[in-house]
Amino acid sequence: MSAHRIYGMSFGSIYPLYVQKVERKDHSKAELDRVITWLTGYDDAGLDEAIADGRTLEAFFAEAPAMNPNASLITGVICGMRVEEIEDPLMQKIRYMDKLVDEVARGKKMTSILRGTEVAKA
Template sequence: MANTRIFQMTFSSIYPMYVQKVERKGQSKENVDKVICWLTGYDEAGLEEQISSETTLTEFFDQASQMNPNVSLITGVICGVRVENIEDPLMQKIRYMDKLVDEVAKGKAMEKILRH
């Protein structure tokens, strides 16, 4: 039941928090956009449309063209939980996005974040 609340949050309410987080650490909004597009398959126009709409996180990921095939290479801990061990597919996608934004904020090299 607790997950229902996060699933119904709008992407447009979470996105500015991602941007603020990375900018406080001296990183750029462009890198946030880059990792979200890499993860979800959205292009810049599609991402901008999601930011300007009232799309829930459920809808945001449902409408994503295709999750990156290298998404399984995202590992580590976010909010005290290993992302690779999260069983709920939607929650795992949300935490993947959180993890990527955290890595941007920490100044990790983009080629490492994007797991080429």
Template sequence: MSKHRIFTMSFANLYPMYLNKAERKNRSKAEVNEIIYWLTGYDEAGLQQQLAQKNDVETFFAQAPKLHANTSLIKGVVCGVRVEDVEDPLMQKIRYLDKLVDELAKGKAMEKILRQ
């Protein structure tokens, strides 16, 4: 079976889509980055390196320093799919990031988005 198309997409191509979604709702690039740092363990330098290398989404998550311990608290529906029920581990990580950016765009407070 072939890989899902998003797995092979460059994270550098996906990242501006997250930014656009947030910025259309008057949220900032810094907030999107904070979500990515929280979820993946990347810091600014690590994220910029991933973007510069144009690594695919699969590599982006495979090289992530450490997925946050509270990811199990991310619940809800993204694109009609309940994130906690996604069976493929990589797709679930992608859906987690989608869900967090969706919550940001919907105006949720960062403390709630970051499950603090």
């Protein structure tokens, strides 16, 4: 089985599209960064580095400091697939991130997006 083409895409090429998506719906880059850091454990400097160094999505998730244990609480449909039913662990992580970005863009409450955790972050 060949690897999905998306695995080789750079995080730095996808991130600006996420920013555009949330800003188009009157939400902020800060909200986007918050959900990505919640999911992956990267801090702001780590995100900036991942954007700048051209690492692939595969490397982005492989090098993630700490995937959030509550990520499994992310459910729903993204790209026509239920995220909780995706068998490939890397694809599931990518779709978790896509789902979180969609939730920010739709204006879902941050407490819901973060699955009830880290709500007091400044």
